[in-house]
Amino acid sequence: MKSLLTLYKRAFKRKYLVHAILAILFMIGDVGIALAIPMITKGIFTEINSGRNDLSYVYQTGLLVVGIAIGAVITTILNNFFSQYLSTKITADLRSELFRKVQDLSFSNVDKITSGALMTVIANDTGQIQQLLLMSFRAILRNPLTLVGALIMAYITNADLFLIILIAVLILGVSIFFIITRAARIFVKLQEKNDNLNEKLIESISGAREIKVFGSEKADRDQFKIVNDEYTNVVITANKRMALMDPIIILTSNLAIGAVLLTASYLVSVYTGEARVAMVGTISAYISYLQQIIMSLMMLSMVAISISRAAVSADRIMLVLKTKIDIANAKEPQTGFEMRGDIEFRNVSFGYADEEGTAGSNTIEGISLKIKSQSVTGVIGSTGSGKTTLIQLIPRLYDVTQGQVLIDGIDVRDIDLRFLRENISFVTQDSLIFSGTLASNIRQGKEDSTEEDIEAAAVASLADEFAKKAEHGYESEVTQGGTNLSGGQKQRLSLARALIRKPKILILDDAFSAVDAKTEEKIKENLVKQKQQTTIIVAQKITSVRNCDNIIVLNNSGHLDGYGSHEELLKTSEVYREIYVSQFGGNHE
Numbered sequence: 001m002k003s004l005l006t007l008y009k010r011a012f013k014r015k016y017l018v019h020a021i022l023a024i025l026f027m028i029g030d031v032g033i034a035l036a037i038p039m040i041t042k043g044i045f046t047e048i049n050s051g052r053n054d055l056s057y058v059y060q061t062g063l064l065v066v067g068i069a070i071g072a073v074i075t076t077i078l079n080n081f082f083s084q085y086l087s088t089k090i091t092a093d094l095r096s097e098l099f100r101k102v103q104d105l106s107f108s109n110v111d112k113i114t115s116g117a118l119m120t121v122i123a124n125d126t127g128q129i130q131q132l133l134l135m136s137f138r139a140i141l142r143n144p145l146t147l148v149g150a151l152i153m154a155y156i157t158n159a160d161l162f163l164i165i166l167i168a169v170l171i172l173g174v175s176i177f178f179i180i181t182r183a184a185r186i187f188v189k190l191q192e193k194n195d196n197l198n199e200k201l202i203e204s205i206s207g208a209r210e211i212k213v214f215g216s217e218k219a220d221r222d223q224f225k226i227v228n229d230e231y232t233n234v235v236i237t238a239n240k241r242m243a244l245m246d247p248i249i250i251l252t253s254n255l256a257i258g259a260v261l262l263t264a265s266y267l268v269s270v271y272t273g274e275a276r277v278a279m280v281g282t283i284s285a286y287i288s289y290l291q292q293i294i295m296s297l298m299m300l301s302m303v304a305i306s307i308s309r310a311a312v313s314a315d316r317i318m319l320v321l322k323t324k325i326d327i328a329n330a331k332e333p334q335t336g337f338e339m340r341g342d343i344e345f346r347n348v349s350f351g352y353a354d355e356e357g358t359a360g361s362n363t364i365e366g367i368s369l370k371i372k373s374q375s376v377t378g379v380i381g382s383t384g385s386g387k388t389t390l391i392q393l394i395p396r397l398y399d400v401t402q403g404q405v406l407i408d409g410i411d412v413r414d415i416d417l418r419f420l421r422e423n424i425s426f427v428t429q430d431s432l433i434f435s436g437t438l439a440s441n442i443r444q445g446k447e448d449s450t451e452e453d454i455e456a457a458a459v460a461s462l463a464d465e466f467a468k469k470a471e472h473g474y475e476s477e478v479t480q481g482g483t484n485l486s487g488g489q490k491q492r493l494s495l496a497r498a499l500i501r502k503p504k505i506l507i508l509d510d511a512f513s514a515v516d517a518k519t520e521e522k523i524k525e526n527l528v529k530q531k532q533q534t535t536i537i538v539a540q541k542i543t544s545v546r547n548c549d550n551i552i553v554l555n556n557s558g559h560l561d562g563y564g565s566h567e568e569l570l571k572t573s574e575v576y577r578e579i580y581v582s583q584f585g586g587n588h589e
């Protein structure tokens with residue numbers, strides 16, 4: 001509830017004030033007209049009943065009713081327009097704000113919140129808020145206003161009948177209250193189940209390839225069935241709990257109408273003169289007001305449900321908005337200097353935070369080494385030894401838990417984050433390819449690149465080999481996720497994207513896994529020829545790193561087992577020798 005109010009306060013911008021005031025004014029106009037019509041109708045009834053036969057009064061009032069009805073249509077349309085406009089605009093702002101925030105989140109932030117939850121927040125939770133915003137300008141104020149207004153009007157029309165309405169309101173109010181409080185919890189649960197359903201969908205659709213490859217459709221379907229069934233069951237429970245609502249409302253309102261009619265006929269026998277003449281009109285007005293009152297009570301109960309659902313969404317939205325970004329700029333970050341690309345790890349340890357966000361055990365520990373500018377360094381170790389973890393610390397995808405990573409002698413945490421990342425290119429094993437063209441994917445590394453730049457980067461990464469053969473050259477279509485490219489083509493394309501930025505540090509994390517050995521050799525020769533960057537190559541195979549100036553060897557507990565050239569490591573590193581033997585057998589070439 002608190003988040004909801006906070007969210008309302010921050011989402012509502014000054015520029016929307018005029019729209020909001022107009023929406024509310026038209027809403028008030030609407031309510032006023034709805035309240036006035038039964039009163040006017042009553043006048044007509046009374047006039048007809050009086051036997052005065054003043055038809056001109058009847059006609060005039062009839063025309064008045066038509067005029068007012070047209071007015072009501074206009075106020076309703078305008079109120080709808082402004083409410084829709086406001087709720088859509090405010091939600092769009094909120095979505096953009098969330099999107100920007102998500103872009104700023106660090107990897108460890110996302111580890112904690114999970115990407116599925118983030119998608120649900122942006123896609124679904126903002127929708128709940130939009131619903132409630134729409135209601136805010138249309139229903140939340142309208143119904144209490146109508147309720148109070150109709151009560152007052154009913155009392156003015158006839159005080160003797162008022163008690164009946166009061167009793168009806170009391171009965172309805174209490175029963176709706178009980179139904180809603182019981183149902184509100186289930187609606188919150190409904191939303192949870194709905195989220196599970198969405199998260200499962202996101203996972204299955206984005207993992208469609210893997211599911212097909214492993215033939216795990218059945219298992220996937222079973223998992224989907226579970227979340228789908230859970231969702232369905234909650235919907236059924238929710239409907240059961242709400243099932244009494246309509247019958248109670250209909251019964252109470254019919255009973256109340258009956259009571260009004262009975263009491264009115266008694267009153268007719270008691271009343272004399274004008275009061276007696278006015279009775280037919282009074283009954284008609286009373287029934288109208290009664291219906292308005294019941295309607296507004298019903299709508300208020302819907303509002304209550306919307307509020308409880310939106311409160312859950314607001315909690316999650318605020319959680320994202322309030323997340324402290326753990327990788328941010330220092331107070332006075334260093335920027336704009338000519339980066340040489342000397343790298344030093346000084347007694348570095350790092351552990352991923354566990355689920356509760358507290359630091360877990362160290363994945364890599366006590367690593368100290370220096371990498372010279374423009375050298376080529378290999379990183380090797382078994383799967384899970386922490387190779388990726390280690391190199392992610394250089395562009396600050398994560399921050400060290402202990403020790404320091406330095407570039408040109410400056411702690412990376414003191415370098416402007418943007419500047420740091422502009423100077424580092426990082427290619428992963430499965431870099432994301434975006435829908436567009438070959439050229440647009442390469443240009444993503446640097447938006448203002450010329451065609452020559454693109455070609456040069458593609459030549460160095462050997463992406464030009466297939467780009468030239470493609471039907472439209474560099475302008476050939478690439479589908480979302482690069483599904484129309486082979487694994488090796490995707491890797492070469494992402495390498496071109498990395499090279500076009502002319503990075504001072506180039507990190508290739510298993511980026512050759514899908515290209516053949518000969519192509520890999522050629523690309524590496526090109527990289528060395530460029531002599532413009534410090535290169536780090538993470539690999540599984542000895543052949544991928546043996547020609548590097550130095551090789552970092554990690555053991556299974558994330559410690560440095562050796563650091564040196566291929567020849568040196570064969571003598572000094574147990575782990576390196578083991579990997580070598582496992583890949584080449586016993587014979588030392």
Ligand SMILES: Nc1ncnc2c1ncn2[C@@H]1O[C@H](COP(=O)(O)OP(=O)(O)O)[C@@H](O)[C@H]1O
Nearest residue numbers: 111352363381382383384385386387388389390
């Ligand atoms: N985001 C993460 N959160 C928690 N643990 C992680 C995360 N990424 C990797 N790990 C764990 O850290 C260890 C090292 O992983 P990684 O650096 O990817 O190894 P490598 O690249 O050598 O295969 C593994 O045990 C892995 O499970």
Ligand SMILES: [Mg+2]
Nearest residue numbers: 387388389510
């Ligand atoms: Mg890895």
